[in-house]
Amino acid sequence: MSRSIRADGEATRGRILEVAGEFLASKGLADTTSKEIAERAGVNMASINYHFGSRGGLYKAVLAEAHRRLIDRDDLDRLFASNLPAHRKLHGLIGFLVDGGAGAARWPIMVLGRELLSPSPHLASLQQEEIFPKLRIILPVLHEISTIPADDPVLWRCLPCVVAPCIMTVLLSRAKPGLDQVSGPMSRDDLIDHLCRYAIGGLEAIGRAHGNET
Template structure:
């Protein structure tokens, strides 16, 4: 009688996910240096061998946690599907803002906290995250911004636009709900109003930079579509 391979794969994936969740919670709460493999195994109710089997070692586990945290924030599959859709480029950018604002307003899960820890105190593992998760997503977003502005994706002008647009979203995500001061005030805004502000501000900036880019290169600069104000 053949072995139930499908069940074995399912059980293995469930164990892997349980380890990821336990590790994510401990790394977020205590940091990479303090969260031991033994503590993670105990929280996940597995033995140490299971961690090594699924992730190779503690470094591999931490890198998998960072990658999973970033995927929960916004996945490359979803971004590519959005970029390949028939929506106007301006609407694609709005959809990105909707996703990030939605995440910023959720109860702070381990994924945001573990990413915040890594960004505030970068380790060598950040380079792996950049290569595997961040840079491929940046390439997709840059193409959307290029379609809006007419600026080539690798031009420094567009990269500066990307940073200017992404930075406020990053601040909102790291701050999370309940943040004091101006960030907390912004996060109290209704989601659609916050999305509309970020989108309108980004579109105005892209239009201005696109216009300046056209002048500096002596080329006609396509006018970005005006941001639609949703009330």
């Protein structure tokens, strides 16, 4: 297969993903049809089946792409393999989440939000292929800050407590009227600093409480 044909195929696949993400974010899985995705993307139904196998395969690919745009595995690997202290790595992680959620395309975070609120059979695949591998990269840094053992279930419960406030703050900031109308405007760097202090304070408090209980 020539390079130009491969490039055309990748462009078509990317266009289908983008259109599908927009429809799924606005209408949800149950109310989105392959036909309307194909029409908007300027392809036929056979093209969707060629690139994704089925409607379910397309949705699975959209979920994975949405999660990668929110937080990319390669970015995590580079950050957490660095010699930065734990609190700076956490700061970098929160920066990824804020930037990923505030990207020009709104559909990734909306699609993920819909899936978490109304899980489909594809959530298990997303967890195994995208979510859990990334959480395992993050876990040692939370251990270092909290001093809770890495294999302790308490530390796993800390993960959503770090991630969820970042995503919710970004979502509320993008709403109309936005959060900034109540809290006042905040720059990207100030927001990341704020969320990082919040996360570190919580991790240290849970660590102290856990130490007193054991």
